[in-house]
Structure formats: structure tokens, C-alpha cells
Amino acid sequence: SQQGEEDPQALSIQEGENATMNCSYKTSINNLQWYRQNSGRGLVHLILIRSNEREKHSGRLRVTLDTSKKSSSLLITASRAADTASYFCATGSGGSNYKLTFGKGTLLTVNP
């Protein structure tokens, strides 16, 4: 069963606006990652935040993690049409049997 659950399922914005996507999860984690998928293609890793971190930046991406609320958010600033894609959060947990569990994704559409 999926660990992470993204919200909203779909988001449509205009170019230049900021896009915020949220992820909630149920059990304790080692880290949380965000991936991007262009239509029908493989997922591409965007950013990883560890359980002892609260915020991380990478270019126009900002990720926050609140372990007390078991939630994370991904903010894309100054969005571009090329940011149109599905975005997935993935939680890492499990000790020696470590693997990722993916959510169902948020479909972001950035209109030019």
C-alpha cells in the first residue's frame, strides 16, 4: 500500500506563479524524496530531505518536512510551461531492508 499521499491530485496554474504540492505519510521515515515524471517517461529524482532536516532548497525548488505532522511540501517558484509534469513523493524507511514507497502523484499543468 502507498505510504505517501499527494495533495492536490491535479493543479493548474499560469506561468510565473508558484506551485505548491503536499505529501502526507503514515509511518516514521528515514527520508522523503520528490520525483518528477513527464508524460509516459521515467521518473527523475528532484530532491531529498532527511528526517532530521526541516527545509531544503535546490534552484527553484523548496521542500519542507514536518515529521510531527508527517507531511512535506514541494514549492516550485516562478513556474514555467516546462514544469508541466506529474510530481511524486516517496518515503524511505525500513532499516536494512530499505526501499522507497511512492505516492500517487500530483499532476501539475503550467499554462503559458
Next chain:
Amino acid sequence: DADVTQTPRNRITKTGKRIMLECSQTKGHDRMYWYRQDPGLGLRLIYYSFDVKDINKGEISDGYSVSRQAQAKFSLSLESAIPNQTALYFCATSDPEGSGGPTDTQYFGPGTRLTVL
């Protein structure tokens, strides 16, 4: 990611046929994974392998089998394909030896679109 390749990229087959999907990687990673993606359901883990001698079932392994022929190769087989196995299949690799502890960032292949009629 060109370092992870999947063949075939598209396949149409009939119910009851045996199908093999192949994955090769040049990243030198020990860990490899097979996922399927269905609309609205995200990615679900079928099988994973942490090294050549290690094979583990994921959450939806029924109807599938795998073979880890070498560090670089991980194949997924459908012994007798059925229509509800129609999906997009992804192979991925990971390297847990990132700085600061295991990161398990995954690197995905381009996917195989499988249609079972």
C-alpha cells in the same frame, strides 16, 4: 536516464503468452527494482534485488517472476500474461552508499508500455 535501459519499449501481446521485460544498467548499482504504473495508482513495487543473490517480493508480485543475471541485468517475466497486467513498467536502480547514510535515490529507465489483449 540513459544509464538505465529497458527493452522492449512497447509490447502488445495476447492473453496466456509468456513475456520477458529486460533491464540493463551501467551505473554500477547493486540495487535494482521493478515497478508497474497504472493511471491513478502511482507506482507499485513488484520485485527488488539488493545484489545478485538477493531477490525480494514487493507489494504486487503475484503473476510475475524475476531473474538477476548479473549486477547490471534484472529481468521481469510474466509467465502467462493477463489483460489486467496491461501497464507501464519501470526498472530502477539505486546506490545506498550516499554521504551521510543511505539515501536510496532511485534512477529510472524510460519504461516499457505493455498491452495484453
